[in-house]
Structures are given as structure tokens and as C-alpha cells.
Amino acid sequence: MKVGLVDVDGHCFPNVALMKISTYYKQLGCEVEHATIGYYDKLYISKIFNFSPEIELGLIQSNDIHKGGTGYDLKKRLPNEIEICDPDYSVYPQYDFSVQFFSRGCIRNCSFCVVREKEGFIMPQKPMNLNPNGKHIEILDNNFFANPEWKSAIDYLLDKKQPVNMHGVDVRIMNEEQAYWLNKLKHLKQIHIAWDFPKIDLVPQITEMTKHVKPYKIMCYVLIGFNSTPEQDLYRVEKLRELKISPFVMPYNKSDPYQKRFARWVNHKAIFNTVKWSKYK
Numbered sequence: 595m596k597v598g599l600v601d602v603d604g605h606c607f608p609n610v611a612l613m614k615i616s617t618y619y620k621q622l623g624c625e626v627e628h629a630t631i632g633y634y635d636k637l638y639i640s641k642i643f644n645f646s647p648e649i650e651l652g653l654i655q656s657n658d659i660h661k662g663g664t665g666y667d668l669k670k671r672l673p674n675e676i677e678i679c680d681p682d683y684s685v686y687p688q689y690d691f692s693v694q695f696f697s698r699g700c701i702r703n704c705s706f707c708v709v710r711e712k713e714g715f716i717m718p719q720k721p722m723n724l725n726p727n728g729k730h731i732e733i734l735d736n737n738f739f740a741n742p743e744w745k746s747a748i749d750y751l752l753d754k755k756q757p758v759n760m761h762g763v764d765v766r767i768m769n770e771e772q773a774y775w776l777n778k779l780k781h782l783k784q785i786h787i788a789w790d791f792p793k794i795d796l797v798p799q800i801t802e803m804t805k806h807v808k809p810y811k812i813m814c815y816v817l818i819g820f821n822s823t824p825e826q827d828l829y830r831v832e833k834l835r836e837l838k839i840s841p842f843v844m845p846y847n848k849s850d851p852y853q854k855r856f857a858r859w860v861n862h863k864a865i866f867n868t869v870k871w872s873k874y875k
């Protein structure tokens with residue numbers, strides 16, 4: 595049987611679902627490839643991002659098409675026999691890193707985020723096999739330290755001795771012990787935290803975190819245009835500047851002129867470091 599994979603988002607990051615589908619069908623003796631041309635007995639089309647443009651199948655044909663991923667349907671799951679498979683990294687030979695989850699879901703239910711609706715409350719998850727050619731690990735947990743088994747995840751990562759890129763660190767819940775262990779990992783890039791809600795003052799928590807993690811190792815996302823005023827936006831980025839932490843502004847509406855301009859001011863560090871907002875705007 596010939597199985598075709600279609601990555602609608604365009605191969606810019608390994609698609610875990612497609613890699614698991616590949617493992618499953620290869621175990622059954624099937625031929626699996628990125629669909630290009632011709633007939634496939636089964637065709638799996640995955641789309642993670644809503645904004646990815648729909649793909650034209652062109653000369654790809656199949657009478658058994660399965661579509662999935664957040665970009666199509668928040669609730670659709672892989673069948674359990676596929677979900678439990680490890681990823682087949684030969685689907686993406688261009689990548690020299692691994693992707694890993696120690697948990698799915700989240701303890702929070704932020705109004706602009708689909709994680710709770712899609713994955714539910716936080717649940718620990720057994721780590722998957724790593725990329726045999728991987729040189730670092732992308733950790734894709736939504737909220738790493740909300741996982742009740744976060745310490746075994748840290749032990750696992752220390753044991754692997756590979757640099758990590760940590761995506762979901764919720765500074766609101768981070769305690770001293772967690773900050774200590776976070777600092778023990780070898781970080782490939784800055785650690786990403788977020789200050790999305792202006793009504794919550796994160797200065798005490800961030801200050802506490804910087805007792806263990808040097809500020810230059812931290813980058814903080816700042817959501818604007820969703821639930822904040824321009825004054826609250828400026829307050830957050832200036833507080834981060836004071837704490838020597840790099841802010842990165844995420845505009846909720848990328849076509850809004852103020853949001854675009856404010857994001858450009860903050861995110862271009864040469865401008866942010868030399869020009870005040872009052873002058874720039």
C-alpha cells in the first residue's frame with residue numbers, strides 16, 4: 595500500500611502527526627512518502643496553522659483522504675494505534691533537531707488561546723524517541739512547569755546532555771526550585787516567557803526568576819491589542835527593559851497601524867535601544 599503525506603504548513607518545522615503516521619504505516623510494510631504526483635491508497639493531509647493557505651492537490655490522487663491538525667479541526671485526534679508510535683524523522687531529513695513533549699494541555703484557559711479547547715487540562719506524557727541525527731531538542735510543552743512531573747522531564751533533559759529550546763515557561767507559577775533547575779539546562783536560545791495580561795503585575799515573579807537565570811538569557815513575549823491600552827503596553831516593555839530582559843511584542847491584530855508600529859519599535863532592537871517611543875511614534 596502506498597501512503598502519501600501532505601504538510602500544508604510547508605515543511606518549516608517537523609510535523610509530529612505526519613511522522614507518527616509514517617512510523618505506523620512503515621511498520622505495516624507500506625511505502626510512505628511526501629505526496630508529489632500519482633495515486634495514493636491513503637493520503638494524510640495535516641495543517642497546524644489556520645493562516646496556512648490551502649494546498650492544491652494537483653496531480654495527487656486518492657480515494658481515502660484524511661485531514662487533521664489544528665488548522666482543520668481542533669478536536670480531531672489520531673487513532674490511538676498511530677498516536678502511540680514514535681516519530682519517523684526520516685520524513686524530515688533536513689532537520690538536525692528533535693521535538694519533544696513532556697505534557698499536553700494547560701492549567702490555564704487564556705481567552706486568545708486554543709490549547710485548553712484542543713488538548714484539555716494538563717496531562718503528563720511519556721517522551722517520544724529523539725531524532726537520531728538531532729543536535730538539540732525543541733521542547734513544545736504549552737506550560738512546562740505546570741506539569742506535575744516537571745522534575746522527571748528536567749532529569750531526562752539533563753541526561754540527554756543536548757541544548758534545549760524551551761517554548762512554554764509560565765513565569766506566574768515558577769518557584770525558586772524550578773528556576774534553579776531551569777538554569778541547569780543548556781539553552782540553545784533565550785528562554786521564552788510571556789506577559790500577556792497587563793492587569794497582572796509580573797515584576798515580582800520575573801525579578802525572582804532572575805535570581806537564578808541571568809536576564810540576558812530571557813525573552814518575554816508581550817501581547818498587545820487584545821486586552822490592553824497603549825499605556826499598559828508601554829509600561830510592560832519599559833519594565834522589562836529596566837529588568838534587562840528582552841521584550842518581544844506580539845500584535846493581536848497585525849493590520850492595526852498602532853500595533854504594527856509599536857511591534858516594529860520594540861522588536862527592532864537597534865531602534866528600541868536608541869529611540870524612545872514618544873519620539874518614534
Ligand code: SF4
Pocket residue numbers: 700701702703704707708709710736737764
Ligand atoms: S498559558 Fe499559554 S498555553 Fe496555557 S492557555 Fe494560556 S496561552 Fe495557552
